Amino acid sequence: xxxxxxxxxxxxxxxxxxxxxxxxxxxxxxxxxxxxxxxxxxxxxxxxxxxxxxxxxxxxxxxxxxxxxxxxxxxxxxxxxxxxxxxxxxxxxxxxxxxxxxxxxxxxxxxxxxxxxxxxxxxxxxxxxxxxxxxxxxxxxxxxxxxxxxxxxxx
Amino acid sequence: xxxxxxxxxxxxxxxxxxxxxxxxxxxxxxxxxxxxxxxxxxxxxxxxxxxxxxxxxxxxxxxxxxxxxxxxxxxxxxxxxxxxxxxxxxxxxxxxxxxxxxxxxxxxxxxxxxxxxxxxxxxxxxxxxxxxxxxxxxxxxxxxxxxxxxxxxxxxxxxxxxxxxxxxxxxxxxxxxxxxxxxxxxxxxxxxxxxxxxxxxxxxxxxxxxxxxxxxxxxxxxxxxxxxxxxxxxxxxxxxxxxxxxxxxxxxxxxxxxxxxxxxxxxxxxxxxxxxxxxxxxxxxxxxxxxxxxxxxxxxxxxxxxxxxxxxxxxxxxxxxxxxxxxxxxxxxxxxxxxxxxxxxxxxxxxxxxxxxxxxxxxxxxxxxxxxxxxxxxxxxxxxxxxxxxxxxxxxxxxxxxxxxxxxxxxxxxxxxxxxxxxxxxxxxxxxxxxxxxxxxxxxxxxxxxxxxxxxxxxxxxxxxxxxxxxxxxxxxxxxxxxxxxxxxxxxxxxxxxxxxxxxxxxxxxxxxxxxxxxxxxxxxxxxxxxxxxxxxxxxxxxxxxxxxxxxxxxxxxxxxxxxxxxxxxxxxxxxxxxxxxxxxxxxxxxxxxxxxxxxxxxxxxxxxxxxxxxxxxxxxxxxxxxxxxxxxxxxxxxxxxxxxxxxxxxxxxxxxxxxxxxxxxxxxxxxxxxxxxxxxxxxxxxxxxxxxxxxxxxxxxxxxxxxxxxxxxxxxxxxxxxxxxxxxxxxxxxxxxxxxxxxxxxxxxxxxxx
Numbered sequence: 001x002x003x004x005x006x007x008x009x010x011x012x013x014x015x016x017x018x019x020x021x022x023x024x025x026x027x028x029x030x031x032x033x034x035x036x037x038x039x040x041x042x043x044x045x046x047x048x049x050x051x052x053x054x055x056x057x058x059x060x061x062x063x064x065x066x067x068x069x070x071x072x073x074x075x076x077x078x079x080x081x082x083x084x085x086x087x088x089x090x091x092x093x094x095x096x097x098x099x100x101x102x103x104x105x106x107x108x109x110x111x112x113x114x115x116x117x118x119x120x121x122x123x124x125x126x127x128x129x130x131x132x133x134x135x136x137x138x139x140x141x142x143x144x145x146x147x148x149x150x151x152x153x154x155x
Numbered sequence: 156x157x158x159x160x161x162x163x164x165x166x167x168x169x170x171x172x173x174x175x176x177x178x179x180x181x182x183x184x185x186x187x188x189x190x191x192x193x194x195x196x197x198x199x200x201x202x203x204x205x206x207x208x209x210x211x212x213x214x215x216x217x218x219x220x221x222x223x224x225x226x227x228x229x230x231x232x233x234x235x236x237x238x239x240x241x242x243x244x245x246x247x248x249x250x251x252x253x254x255x256x257x258x259x260x261x262x263x264x265x266x267x268x269x270x271x272x273x274x275x276x277x278x279x280x281x282x283x284x285x286x287x288x289x290x291x292x293x294x295x296x297x298x299x300x301x302x303x304x305x306x307x308x309x310x311x312x313x314x315x316x317x318x319x320x321x322x323x324x325x326x327x328x329x330x331x332x333x334x335x336x337x338x339x340x341x342x343x344x345x346x347x348x349x350x351x352x353x354x355x356x357x358x359x360x361x362x363x364x365x366x367x368x369x370x371x372x373x374x375x376x377x378x379x380x381x382x383x384x385x386x387x388x389x390x391x392x393x394x395x396x397x398x399x400x401x402x403x404x405x406x407x408x409x410x411x412x413x414x415x416x417x418x419x420x421x422x423x424x425x426x427x428x429x430x431x432x433x434x435x436x437x438x439x440x441x442x443x444x445x446x447x448x449x450x451x452x453x454x455x456x457x458x459x460x461x462x463x464x465x466x467x468x469x470x471x472x473x474x475x476x477x478x479x480x481x482x483x484x485x486x487x488x489x490x491x492x493x494x495x496x497x498x499x500x501x502x503x504x505x506x507x508x509x510x511x512x513x514x515x516x517x518x519x520x521x522x523x524x525x526x527x528x529x530x531x532x533x534x535x536x537x538x539x540x541x542x543x544x545x546x547x548x549x550x551x552x553x554x555x556x557x558x559x560x561x562x563x564x565x566x567x568x569x570x571x572x573x574x575x576x577x578x579x580x581x582x583x584x585x586x587x588x589x590x591x592x593x594x595x596x597x598x599x600x601x602x603x604x605x606x607x608x609x610x611x612x613x614x615x616x617x618x619x620x621x622x623x624x625x626x627x628x629x630x631x632x633x634x635x636x637x638x639x640x641x642x643x644x645x646x647x648x649x650x651x652x653x654x655x656x657x658x659x660x661x662x663x664x665x666x667x668x669x670x671x672x673x674x675x676x677x678x679x680x681x682x683x684x685x686x687x688x689x690x691x692x693x694x695x696x697x698x699x700x701x702x703x704x705x706x707x708x709x710x711x712x713x714x715x716x717x718x719x720x721x722x723x724x725x726x727x728x729x730x731x732x733x734x735x736x737x738x739x740x741x742x743x744x745x746x747x748x749x750x751x752x753x754x755x756x757x758x759x760x761x762x763x764x765x766x767x768x769x770x771x772x773x774x775x776x777x778x779x780x781x782x783x784x785x786x787x788x789x790x791x792x793x794x795x796x797x798x799x800x801x802x803x804x805x806x807x808x809x810x811x812x813x814x815x816x817x818x819x820x821x822x823x824x825x826x827x828x829x830x831x832x833x834x835x836x837x838x839x840x841x842x843x844x845x846x847x848x849x850x851x852x853x854x855x856x857x858x859x860x861x862x863x864x865x866x867x868x869x870x871x872x873x874x875x876x877x878x879x880x881x882x883x884x885x886x887x888x889x890x891x892x893x894x895x896x897x898x899x900x901x902x903x904x905x906x907x908x909x910x
Contacts, residue, residue, distance in 0.1 A: 030183075035176070036176070036179065036180075036183035037175070037176015037177070038176070039180070039182070039339075039340070039389070040182065040421075041339050041340070041341075041422065041836075042421075042422040042835070042836055043421060043422065044422070044835060046835055046836045046837045047339065047422075047836050049339055076176065077174075077175065077176035078175070078176045080174075080175070081175055086171065086174060086175060090174040090175065093170070093174045094166045094170040094171060094174055095166060096802075097164070097166060097167070097170075097802040097803060097805070097806050099167070099170060099173050099174065100167075100390075100629040100630060100631065100806055100810065101338065101339065101340070101388060101389045101390040101391075101628065101629025102169065102170075102172075102173030102174075102178055102387070102389070102629065103180065103338070103339035103340045103389030103390060104339050105173050105174055106176055109174065128844075129844040129845050129847075130844075130845065132843070132844040133843045133844055133845050134843075135844075136339065136836055136841050136843065137339070137813075137844075138337060138338050138339050138390050138392070138810075138813075138814075138841065139339075139390055139629055139806070139810045140806055140809060140810050140813070141809035141810045141811075141812050141813035141847055141850070142809075142813070142843075142844040142847050143805075143809040143847065143850055144802075144805070144806060144809065145844070146844065
């Protein structure tokens with residue numbers, strides 16, 4: 001099968017990856033770059049577990065064909081820490097008990113990062129719930145996830 | 156004793172790893188030379204396998220091995236001893252395992268699996284339990300003699316006479332549909348033989364020590380040569396209570412190729428092959444006396460267990476408890492028929508029968524209250540269990556906050572009603588409904604042992620390691636056990652680490668189920684920590700030249716209680732014990748098996764060492780034009796014994812409510828002729844953040860006499876009353892009684908129109 005090269009900047013590091021034409025951005029991140037923090041939950045864009053930032057916007061990595069990511073900038077959960085310490089949103093998730101099994105957590109964090117980045121004013125609970133509507137969680141009932149995002153957003 | 160860590164809202168030990176993407180789940184595991192396994196599954200619900208042609212698949216570059224039934228041990232396995240690793244002659248459900256491929260690349264494995272040609276001769280199939288029980292029905296397992304896997308009957312008192320003498324009687328038929336556990340991480344295992352020739356299986360199981368034995372028996376190898384290692388598990392909710400064919404299949408492929416083999420389900424395979432909750436039909440009646448005394452219950456449940464039996468067959472024991480012991484009832488009968496059909500395999504799911512039985516029991520509690528003209532809470536309080544009561548079923552209730560929970564949600568709801576604003580649209584009607592719940596909270600003896608072992612070691616540097624048989628599957632048992640150990644030893648929480656999920660390291664544990672880990676593994680950890688503490692104090696007493704009874708430990712320092720200036724650091728004590736003639740280490744040993752009984756053939760017995768209680772008040776908003784139901788708010792009160800970590804308990808309740816709302820309103824696996832029609836998360840109906848109500852939780856602490864620091868189990872308590880309370884709230888709102896789950900807008904609308 002022919003491979004071709006794409007160029008990506010992932011978590012601020014420029015990189016070149018040889019991909020199959022049908023590979024998704026999720027395959028590239030996990031299999032080629034070993035960034036296992038981005039999780040596969042459904043592969044059809046329904047669960048949000050694989051949410052990453054593509055040029056700053058939250059996307060399901062399973063729905064982005066790798067060639068379409070050529071030349072673009074990606075942030076994954078591994079790119080959230082600052083100087084080796086958890087950022088404010090990550091700390092808020094820990095403090096508020098916003099995760100149990102943790103499988104959806106990376107996607108929740110990336111969706112919340114994009115959402116909070118777009119807000120100029122105080123964040124309301126219903127806005128957070130709407131922002132999270134594409135991310136499924138089976139453990140928490142979302143309650144503490146919403147709380148953690150509100151706390152981080154309104155700090 | 157210093158009590159500060161009991162009741163602390165301490166974050167889970169694995170939280171930093173999980174928010175930074177560093178936690179390694181099963182699906183993230185890779186090994187040098189690892190192969191990817193893929194299973195060829197039946198596309199027929201019932202058929203004879205005429206032939207299997209693997210020749211085209213074998214020629215595909217990258218394929219390393221293909222196995223069929225001829226390569227697997229012929230013996231059967233499973234709870235009903237009715238399943239085979241790979242089916243050689245006959246398939247009994249869509250998704251049955253026929254062959255398996257191992258390849259160097261997942262795409263090749265997938266393609267090769269599609270190239271395996273299976274020729275079938277279709278056989279008659281049965282999908283409905285009534286059809287399956289007909290005299291001339293085709294038998295799924297002819298050696299069993301019938302499609303009736305099991306018939307059970309529980310009884311106390313004289314129900315038939317009691318119904319004749321009762322003042323009010325209500326009667327309903329309930330129908331409960333298919334739902335699925337659907338954790339966010341699908342099933343996973345990786346099999347590899349280590350350098351010593353032992354089989355290591357990395358697995359999303361919930362029962363590593365039972366799986367060790369089951370896997371060895373299925374493969375016909377010594378169990379001592381099998382090591383089970385739990386990966387970080389992305390949710391399970393009961394899914395991992397049984398061994399499934401994919402686990403021995405991975406082992407067979409690893410054995411044949413001499414290489415590590417992983418089998419990772421994708422979401423569609425999870426819908427096709429992971430177990431689901433038993434759908435069931437229930438005929439039930441309940442009776443009361445004019446004075447408000449609950450008088451009798453009689454329920455007959457028929458469960459569709461699918462093509463093979465699982466531990467899920469034991470859910471009837473829990474249902475019998477709800478029928479016979481959720482309230483004080485002098486006469487009760489529960490009959491269950493478990494029926495094989497050519498349908499999806501069913502298993503265990505959070506609540507283990509209790510969300511089902513609480514739905515039908517609590518629906519009828521409301522109906523009886525109405526028939527009596529009593530307030531539904533008052534009727535429940537009048538018949539609620541009390542502390543230190545032995546139920547007629549033989550349940551020995553110790554701590555019991557059932558009445559406090561009912562009163563708490565009553566008070567919470569009164570408060571909410573004071574500031575209720577009118578609904579924003581003329582077609583919306585609001586109503587509040589109640590349900591109570593009781594669940595095992597001190598383990599559940601459904602296996603010969605309900606025990607758990609623990610070791611606490613304290614090293615030369617004062618670092619404390621708990622090695623436990625318990626399983627962390629996301630619920631947060633690690634931090635709870637660490638709190639218990641730190642509190643018992645008198646050391647800072649951050650000095651305690653927890654090692655678990657490895658049968659080569661830990662002592663035996665029956666598994667993570669039945670809300671048992673805090674109670675059982677907590678008691679084992681506490682005993683191990685007490686043993687380690689005694690060893691530390693023994694050496695410290697020698698050093699400080701006082702009696703051990705004069706000493707205490709706090710913050711990792713041992714000191715004389717009456718003269719705290721006389722002190723020595725924990726690590727110094729450990730080193731003094733270690734580096735001397737005939738020195739020794741600090742190794743605390745703990746084993747806890749609760750004083751409970753297995754149920755007898757008549758479903759009687761004190762299954763648990765403690766029982767947890769709760770009550771929910773649910774406010775719903777029903778649109779009378781569309782039938783749509785929105786859950787507006789839930790007040791939840793739970794008797795948890797003692798809250799070791801309130802934040803984690805809240806998480807269990809909130810997550811339980813999520814599953815309860817799904818069960819009540821949105822989740823439904825559509826199965827037609829044995830085939831799942833909606834194999835995607837959205838079509839299946841997992842509730843989103845927008846489907847969730849506001850939730851207020853009140854924890855009722857009753858200090859259980861046998862719980863560690865008074866704690867009882869809470870893992871399932873949040874889900875069990877939800878569907879019942881929602882159905883009761885819908886009745887309050889619009890006056891229609893829906894007795895089948897899920898309560899879809901269509902059912903509500905039809906009922907409103909038929910009124």
